[in-house]
Amino acid sequence: MKTRILSIGFLLAGALSVGAQQFEAEKINPEDFNELKVKIGADFALQYQGLSHEADVELIDLKKNFNLPAANLYISADLAPGMRLHLNNYLSSRHHNEAWVEGGYLTIDHLPFLPAADGIMEYLTIKAGVMMPNYGDAHYFRSNNAAVTNNPFVGNWIMDAYTNNPGMEILFRNSGFLANVGLNNGRMNYGRGGDLGEDLVFTWKLGYDSQVTEDLRLRATFSGYHVGEGHSGSTLWDGDRAGARYYNVMQIFDDQNASANTADANFRSGRWSPGANQTEMNSYMFNLFGQFKGLELFGIYETMKGVRGGNDQEFTQTALQGLYRFGDFYAGGRWNKVDNNNGTTVQRTNIGGGWNMVPYVLVKLDYVMQQYEGPAHGAIDGGEFKGLVLEAAISF
Numbered sequence: 196m197k198t199r200i201l202s203i204g205f206l207l208a209g210a211l212s213v214g215a216q217q218f219e220a221e222k223i224n225p226e227d228f229n230e231l232k233v234k235i236g237a238d239f240a241l242q243y244q245g246l247s248h249e250a251d252v253e254l255i256d257l258k259k260n261f262n263l264p265a266a267n268l269y270i271s272a273d274l275a276p277g278m279r280l281h282l283n284n285y286l287s288s289r290h291h292n293e294a295w296v297e298g299g300y301l302t303i304d305h306l307p308f309l310p311a312a313d314g315i316m317e318y319l320t321i322k323a324g325v326m327m328p329n330y331g332d333a334h335y336f337r338s339n340n341a342a343v344t345n346n347p348f349v350g351n352w353i354m355d356a357y358t359n360n361p362g363m364e365i366l367f368r369n370s371g372f373l374a375n376v377g378l379n380n381g382r383m384n385y386g387r388g389g390d391l392g393e394d395l396v397f398t399w400k401l402g403y404d405s406q407v408t409e410d411l412r413l414r415a416t417f418s419g420y421h422v423g424e425g426h427s428g429s430t431l432w433d434g435d436r437a438g439a440r441y442y443n444v445m446q447i448f449d450d451q452n453a454s455a456n457t458a459d460a461n462f463r464s465g466r467w468s469p470g471a472n473q474t475e476m477n478s479y480m481f482n483l484f485g486q487f488k489g490l491e492l493f494g495i496y497e498t499m500k501g502v503r504g505g506n507d508q509e510f511t512q513t514a515l516q517g518l519y520r521f522g523d524f525y526a527g528g529r530w531n532k533v534d535n536n537n538g539t540t541v542q543r544t545n546i547g548g549g550w551n552m553v554p555y556v557l558v559k560l561d562y563v564m565q566q567y568e569g570p571a572h573g574a575i576d577g578g579e580f581k582g583l584v585l586e587a588a589i590s591f
Contacts, residue, residue, distance in 0.1 A: 197492035216484065216491065217345070218335050218404065218414070219366060221371070222320060225276030225305040238267040238341035240588040242349060246563075248444050250578030255448045257580075262442050263289055265341035266296075277305020277316070281324075288340050289438025290462040297340070297437075298359035300324025320366040322377075325359050328398045329366070329375045330420045330431075331480035336516070342590060347525060348545045349520055349561040349584045352441040354468045354497065354512040354533045356420075356480070358383055358434025360396070366448050371405040373416075381422055381429035383436070394426040414484040421477050422501070430473030433463065439466035441563065444580040445572050467533055467541045467571050467581070469499060469508045476501030476508075491518040491527075509536035523551040539569030555591045562583075 245259040266286040273279050282299035285291065303321040306312045327334055333355055338346040351357075363377025381396035402416030422429040439462065446461045478499035485492045495514040502508065511534050518527035525546035533541045545559035564581040 199546040202524075211240070212256075212330045215485065216335070218332060218484075219320075219329070220302070222368075223273075223277045223279055223302065223304040225307065228273055228276040233270045234273075236269040236591055237271070238588070238590045239550075240265045240338070240341040240343045240586060242440065242587075243585045244442055246441060246444060246580055246582035246584065248578065248580035250445060250567075250575045252575055253448045255443055255446045255580075257443055262440075263287065265289070265365045265437070267339070267341040269342075274301075278303050278307070283339075283342075285340050285437055288436075289442070290436055291497075298327075300326040310347065316368045318367055320368070321363070322366070325361050326364075327357055327359060327434075328362065328377050328379055328420065329400055329418075330398075330478075331356055331362055331400075331418045332414075332416055332482035332484065332493075333480065333497070333514075336493065337467045338440070339435075341588070342374040343559075343586065343588045344557055344590050347516070347527060347549060347559070348529055348547055348563075349544070349559060349586045350465055350515060350543075350563060351435070352495070352512070353466055353531050353541055353565075354432055354510065355435060355466050355541055356432055356497075358432075360430070360434075363399070368525040371403050373400070373404060375400040381426055383430045383434055385437070394423045395428070396423075396429055397421045410488045411485040412484075414482075416481075416482050418480045420480075422469040422473050422475055424502075425477040426474050428474055429476060430469050430471040431473075431476075431478065432466075432468035435463075435550075437464035438533075439465050440586075441565075442578065444565070445567070445575060445578060447572075447575065465565065469501060469510050469535075470503060473501040473503050473508070489520040491520070492516070495531075507536070510534070520550070525549050537569065539571050540567075541571050542566050548556065555589060557588045557590075559586045559588075561586070 218343035242262045244262055246257055248254055254506050265288055268284040268286055270282045279302045281485040283297045285297050286294045301323050305316050333352055336346055337351040364377035366375045377398040378395045398420050400416055400418040406412050444464045480497040483494045486561045493516040497512040514531040516529040518525050529545040531543045543565040545561055545563050549557055549559040551557050561584045566579040567577050570576045
């Protein structure tokens, strides 16, 4: 069998231009398979940041300049009818200087070695490997290092649910209804010391997604992420090791340690969450998505209760995003708020838009204002950052 190597794009920039939001990937048609195919794509992203910040302590001096360019390398392979391997690599990222594998998994939409399963596999998709669990719909609107075309704005959500854990999921879809169940070990650094124990994380999603008419699409999902008592420490919201946008915001100046003032030292700047290593947790996310012609609305309600370091945690996130797409352009706004049981609130407003210059080249302009009430960052009690960020991206 001859192996063909093809260069392809993610097609996400093209999806933005026609206003088709992608959630779970469409099923692979086994009849399209002829031979082994290896597909290669790449993502590049660069921002110009013009932000200012203030708080009741001395913060580092933010500079208006270009951030570190980010790059991804994506490889997929059609191995057999209805079976596809995915592998994503970070070539350049804020938090790691070296190139490294983000994750990889196998998608199975057909079992060519088991013809008796054809009937049930018409409705099932099986995923296994190191991947983001299908918890909530918020992760379908986020930037993944240099892959930014899914995100209409520059920054991700304040409470950013994203991790890559070894595990397995089964997705059922029929007539618009979907149900997903999965198990994973709850940890990203699963091979770097520490006792993982035998407890697994259980995830699920129920939803309905329908193209009601040619112009109207509606989707609603409800998801859960459950960490059993006694787990060695789960990672969910602090799983993005590539680093956040809005470099160095709300970062305290340290005149005793110069390395503490670098972009890498506080690579999650601009985000706020329960952190990692919950030894017991139940988290739920409810999402609504609606699209009528060029108008899109997306909402988040997320709540978690957990135990971290022997202390009880309770966080709530709400968000509303509205976009209008016209031709190769879009404009809109996003409001995002996170509260915890200690009385701290972090609230962000984004206003911006984008232009798909050509199908694989996207430019975004984002005005952001984020305000803190309470000790969200240790010694910082209150404060804010605001300003403009311009991002240019290529995905092919």
